[in-house]
Amino acid sequence: MAITLDLLREHDPAGPAFRRFGRDHCEPLLDAIGSPCRDAYIARRRHAAR
Template sequence: MARVADLTRHHWQGWWHAEGGYHSYATCIPIMATTLESLREHGPAGAAFLRFGRDHRQRLTDAIGNPRRDAYLARRQAARQEQRRRKEREAAEWEARRPACADCGRKFTDDRWEATRPPRLEQRPVAPASV
């Protein structure tokens, strides 16, 4: 098995994805090996399979998966959802602060709202004091 693993390394070996903390196997083929003894001992649904590049036997469904990548993608998706919720919450707060016309009750447009605000003073850089 070690010789076959070594000869086929370019087909199954992934590369480290530092940002996510996992190995990426996007263009690789997962190659598993087992023995009849392992199958007899653990059964076909048990931890009888060794995926090339890993140091322990696993169930077949676990051996073909990439749990670190799955966890990274789940964290990234959760962060995106939280960012979307935060933007929606900020937009709702912005709308809640938007003034309405005293006569008709319609909310001001962004341009009208900006026109009702006092002008902003531009921040000018302060010149350094001379010594």
């Protein structure tokens, strides 16, 4: 995970200031930390939608 002080100042810690490696957008901290169960659920849902 990566973060800059400028992003923290702009969005505060609850905002989209955190970037997970391998993703192309910033997220709030709890989303950036991730949840393996939630990530698996979302992946299954996307696969089923195809």
